[in-house]
Amino acid sequence: MHEYGIAAELVEAVDQSVRSHQGRRASKVVVGVSPGAVEEQSLRSAFDEAKRNTCASEAQLVLEVAPQDVYCLDCEERFVVGAFESESSLATRARTCTNCGGTAVLALNLPGVVLRSVEIEV
Numbered sequence: 420m421h422e423y424g425i426a427a428e429l430v431e432a433v434d435q436s437v438r439s440h441q442g443r444r445a446s447k448v449v450v451g452v453s454p455g456a457v458e459e460q461s462l463r464s465a466f467d468e469a470k471r472n473t474c475a476s477e478a479q480l481v482l483e484v485a486p487q488d489v490y491c492l493d494c495e496e497r498f499v500v501g502a503f504e505s506e507s508s509l510a511t512r513a514r515t516c517t518n519c520g521g522t523a524v525l526a527l528n529l530p531g532v533v534l535r536s537v538e539i540e541v
């Protein structure tokens with residue numbers, strides 16, 4: 420479950436951010452997720468696990484879409500997969516051309532999880 424590793428890194432980054440702003444705790448954590456990078460439910464429960472006894476223990480986790488550029492080798496169309504869906508269909512969608520339905524597609528940017536912002540209570 421690589422979601423646990425990701426969640427641990429996120430909590431670590433949130434913790435550092437709170438400290439560097441001399442805050443008391445984080446109230447909201449906004450994370451950008453590329454389609455197919457993680458499973459939403461897994462990431463949420465991993466985050467809930469990892470945030471215990473940290474500055475992020477009461478933080479609300481907000482997941483936003485990090486759009487992914489995809490290139491189809493069949494029809495040479497470029498498109499962006501953007502909608503964040505909670506189901507694993509997300510990973511499938513990122514591998515199917517929206518133009519011709521082909522599956523010979525390349526992700527032009529690597530899927531990933533990025534900490535976008537932290538709301539800190541002082």
Ligand SMILES: [Zn+2]
Nearest residue numbers: 491494516519
């Ligand atoms: Zn295509």
